[in-house]
Amino acid sequence: MKRAIVLVLALVLLSANSSAFAFVDQITVTPATPNANDPITISFRSGVCDGAITPTVWELAGTGQARDLIVNGLSDLEPLFCTLGTGTTSITIGALPPGDYVIVINFRDIFDGLGGIPNPVGSAQFTVGQAQPIPTLNLLGLGMIAVPLLGVVAFGRRRIPAAEFTNPLVERNQTK
Numbered sequence: 001m002k003r004a005i006v007l008v009l010a011l012v013l014l015s016a017n018s019s020a021f022a023f024v025d026q027i028t029v030t031p032a033t034p035n036a037n038d039p040i041t042i043s044f045r046s047g048v049c050d051g052a053i054t055p056t057v058w059e060l061a062g063t064g065q066a067r068d069l070i071v072n073g074l075s076d077l078e079p080l081f082c083t084l085g086t087g088t089t090s091i092t093i094g095a096l097p098p099g100d101y102v103i104v105i106n107f108r109d110i111f112d113g114l115g116g117i118p119n120p121v122g123s124a125q126f127t128v129g130q131a132q133p134i135p136t137l138n139l140l141g142l143g144m145i146a147v148p149l150l151g152v153v154a155f156g157r158r159r160i161p162a163a164e165f166t167n168p169l170v171e172r173n174q175t176k
Contacts (some may be wrong), residue, residue, distance in 0.1 A: 056071060102125050105120070
């Protein structure tokens, strides 16, 4: 009887502690304040029982402000079968239009026997700002480029004799 109580108590403690082995934290968005043309990278640290499978296979699902980042990975709550180390996964999702976004990270455990149903493990909120304008030349900048170019052309034409500028097509037409 005493042995059965110890066994049950050990199983209860083991199952209560198993969730501490699985974690996803330190979700970051790079750049911290992205603009509409900036490629956005989502990074997260995971380990022991939760983690992305390398090479990372992912998809971004959803439209509007709520998006799901579905990553092929493992999500196991049984500490005896946890085979993943601790590591950081970075996924470049590309540029998004301006607005406020919530990205929910989901692990799709392809080995769970359930067909890989995505399991949410964390989320990140961020705002994408307007695209920055591309700098162009104003009239002063155009003049600063055009005047030296015109000077080089004018100086170069004066130094080359005019006989070298004859057009061979014109000469052929005159001889016929």
